[in-house]
């Protein structure tokens with residue numbers, strides 16, 4: 001299956017279990033890989049037939065800011081569902097990292113995969 005991806009998308013949002021975290025914005029870094037048949041938009045050079053990574057990047061930041069939660073697991077799960085439902089994405093892998101959460105770690109986070117990678121195009 002072909003993929004459209006967004007790597008290292010840095011967003012500022014309210015996220016965290018502790019009370020002090022609910023008063024501030026913190027950095028999250030998102031990596032997203034989305035299954036998509038990229039041959040179809042390439043046939044006639046049409047943005048409307050692909051996953052617009054620019055539009056989706058904006059929607060991810062908006063979604064996180066509209067849906068403050070305690071756990072990055074919860075954000076990952078809800079964001080994956082939103083993306084699948086909104087863009088009809090058959091399969092995605094989503095990584096949500098919180099780089100400033102553990103001071104002596106480079107980063108921490110979660111990675112989830114949702115949907116099916118079963119081939120749904122004619123391109124093998």
Ligand SMILES: Nc1nc2c(c(=O)[nH]1)N=C([C@H](O)[C@@H](O)CO)CN2
Pocket residue numbers: 015016017018021070071072073098101102
């Ligand atoms: N697996 C997780 N562990 C922790 C989370 C989380 O979202 N998932 N969150 C916190 C706190 O919010 C932390 O980021 C504060 O530094 C702790 N562990």
